[in-house]
Amino acid sequence: MKLKLTGKRTVIAIALVAGVGVLYVQGKDEQHTKQGPTSTETVACRIASTEDGVRVRSAPVVDPANVVDELARGEESDASKVVQNGFRQLSAGRWVSVDFIRPLDAKKC
Incomplete structure (x- = not known):
């Protein structure tokens, strides 16, 4: 051909x-x-969810339209040190309320 x-x-x-x-x-x-972030510069700590169904949001505000994921109780994730409006940034476009997570390592989150 x-x-x-x-x-x-x-x-x-x-x-x-x-x-x-x-x-x-x-x-x-x-x-x-x-x-989530993979660089040691952007990963400040690891967190775990303290409740089942913790909503991961696309922005650090409570809005039913910005839920992008959920974490199960005990589910772990990398996180950054950035906190806004009571939400910790997990990665770009992923935020979770600080009321429903706990740090896993000795680093100060």
């Missing part, structure tokens, strides 16, 4: 390959975000 790529076909082929590449990179970023 002989394939002739000229003009429009070449542009379309390049656009398709670029589109697939962009989707791949976005998927990788999404996985990294869900796993």
